Amino acid sequence: MKLETNQLLRFTTAGSVDDGKSTLIGRLLYDSKSIFEDQLAAVETTSKRKGHEGVDLALFTDGLKDEREQGITIDVAYRYFTTPKRKFIIADTPGHIQYTRNMVTGASTANAALILIDARHGVIEQTKRHAFIASLLQIPHVIVCINKMDLVDFSEKVYDEIVSQFESFASKLYVKDIQFLPISALLGDNVVNRSENTPWYKGAPLLYTLETLHISSDLNKIDAxxxxxxxxxxxxxxxxxxxxxxxxxxxxxxxxxxxxxxxxxxxxxxxxxxxxxxxxxxxxxxxxxxxxxxxxxxxxxxxxxxxxKNNQPEPVQEFDAMLCWLNDAPARPRAKYTILHTSNEQRAMIKEVIYKIDINTYAREEEDKSLEMNAIARVKIRTTRPLMMDEYRDNRVTGSFVLIDDATHETVAAGMIM
Incomplete structure (x- = not known):
């Protein structure tokens, strides 16, 4: 199948702190020659001033650190680059656990998710959390980049163990396509070019994988x-x-x-x-x-x-949803919120927390009914007037919503209708 050169791929990056997301994105931009000359010159100057021997790739994407130092709210940063085969939008999300909510924002329109794992540490809680969110949002492609392979001597055994760890818990998730790559973002192994340090790896480098990934439309073409x-x-x-x-x-x-x-x-x-x-x-x-x-x-x-006329959603006032709690303040029992669903805005109440998800085990916690920041739970919601909705798996637009706190006007939760 011949690829269209104007195809656009949206992908999100996720990983724990210091897993190398900024360096990986910098490597993609640098090796694919997607850096403007003045930006490159500025980064080279900064790198020399900091005492680095070469270019500090993380500087291409570390605007978020400047924001953090200035006390600005850290959000999703979007990067754009183009190759002769495809256009890309990268949603770069912070790695700290308190910013897991940002991945929900960055991944909501993504065609693929890049999940980084430090080869020295293997699968950790953040890995499972990000994989679960990718599954929850039904992102069709997950690319697991096992990074910093240079720090484990490009060991095939270490790589295979991490792949096995990831596959053991990913079998419980709904992800159509999972691919694994051994990389070193710092040195460039298997990012844009194939690495001579991993002769045992027979797959393609990351950029080729992104350029040839099948983009299937997530738009529902049946239900008008x-x-x-x-x-x-x-x-x-x-x-x-x-x-x-x-x-x-x-x-x-x-x-x-x-x-x-x-x-x-x-x-x-x-x-x-x-x-x-x-x-x-x-x-x-x-x-x-x-x-x-x-x-x-x-x-x-x-x-x-x-x-x-012959294909209508059922107007409902009470429904189940998977809810990602995004706010610093926990949910108040039976508190009323404003629900935004498509262009419909009305009052709503979280009637019941049915169960929460334990990110480590994916087990259902039915005793703990609290909703704190980053919590993911199945809830029952009641609205003042009927909403015309479809299940999220059938329609990502009419199957999703957000909750707004009337007092603070903050978005406190994002939901997917079951």
């Missing part, structure tokens, strides 16, 4: 869902009778003439036109932003959803 963001009523004489419902197609395909239903009211109609600034369209599909007009005058407002 159109959350309404706003109602367009132009005041000009030319469009005096125009009434359009604007938003972004979440999934599926809409065409003029389609019979549709508006939820939660249940009223039905037929699509009259699909409009953009450039004119009318014959069809609209995810993730296009359009305005839809209907043949009938129906009361529709922000938060409603237009769907195919």
């Amino acid at each position: 869902r159109f959350p309404v963001q706003t109602v367009l009523r132009p005041q000009s004489e030319e469009f005096l009778d125009y009434r359009g419902y604007a938003g972004r197609v979440a999934s599926g395909i809409f065409r003029p003439g389609d019979e549709v239903a508006v939820l939660p009211s249940g009223f039905t109609s037929t699509i009259k036109t699909i409009d953009t600034l450039e004119g009318e369209l014959e069809e609209a599909y995810a993730p296009m932003s359009v305005s839809i007009t209907l043949e009938d005058d129906i009361d529709i407002s922000r938060g409603d959803m237009i769907v195919k």
Whole structure:
């Protein structure tokens, strides 16, 4: 199969502190010649000033350290680079355990996850946590980079032991594709070029793996869902009778003439036109932003959803979800939050914590009902009005939501509907 040169691969990096994420990204950028000359010159100067013999690759990506020193909230940093075969966006997440929540943000749109393991330490709790989140978010490809192989003399035995450790717990996860690579980000072994130090490794280097990874669309093309963001009523004489419902197609395909239903009211109609600034369209599909007009005058407002008449989600007010708690403050028992689901915003309550996940064993903890930062749990949520939702495994857009604390206006949790 011939690869398209304009394909975009989004991947996230995850690993514990000092596993070498910054050095690995720096090596990818440096060896693939994706560094601007002025940036390279600046890094070379800084490296010399710090007494390094060569270029300190971590300096290409260590802006987060500057943020930390200035007291700025550490978030996900996005890096961009291009090779002749593919374009890339890297979501670089902090390695400290208190920033595990950032991986949820960085991995939410990723096609692949790079999980780094220090060859000296093997699989640790952070490794399992990151692998679980990758599975929870249904990232199709996981590439396990066993780094710092130079510090264990490029031992095949050490590599095989770590692969065995990872596979033993990953068998409990839902990940379609897992690949393993022995690398040294510092020296460049198996990052962009094959290494002569690992003749026992028969696979491809990391960059080739990323360039040839199959990118499958995670968009649901079957279930047509159109959350309404706003109602367009132009005041000009030319469009005096125009009434359009604007938003972004979440999934599926809409065409003029389609019979549709508006939820939660249940009223039905037929699509009259699909409009953009450039004119009318014959069809609209995810993730296009359009305005839809209907043949009938129906009361529709922000938060409603237009769907195919013969393919409707079930409006629900109580549902189960896997919840990642993101906030420093723990959840308050039966506290009310604002839930954001597509364009729908309303009040919600965590009615029950069914069980929490022990990241070390993946066992279910049914006694501990607390939700503290980084906790992952299955919960039952109740809303004031019905939401039009699908399961996350079927539709990542209509199957996900966030919770907002009304007092602080902070995003406290991200959820995936079961």
